[in-house]
Amino acid sequence: MIAFSNILEDIYQRLRQTILDSVWVISKRTSSGILVKDNQLVSENIENPDEFTGNVLRTLRNTHHGYLTRGDQSFRPSRYLSLIDGNTSDDFPTLSLAWLLALLESPEALIGNPS
Secondary structure: OHHHHHHHHHHHHHHHHHHHHOEOOHHHEOOOOEEEEOOOOOOEEEEOHHHHHHHHHHHHHHHHOOOOOOOOOOOOOHHHHOOEOOOOOOOOOHHHHHHHHHHHHOHHHHHOOOO
């Protein structure tokens, strides 16, 4: 499980770095993270690299599947999509298979004890 965990960590690190490198608006990069507009598009908040990466991936997934429309003003995916050039790591498709294998190997280690 440790070797598999290390492989997953490497995949996540490459994915994280690729997304952070895809931020093309240089002024939005800070030493603490990435500046992202709030939901009302009034002010900017710093999102740490892990939070930003997760939000970008969620936005890419949701827009790809059509979960968001022009009428959806609550999440405003454009505040993430406008900051990046769209690159993701080549390992990205590997994550679903890795999660499945990890789940089969040890459900408790991956998702905890459901009881």
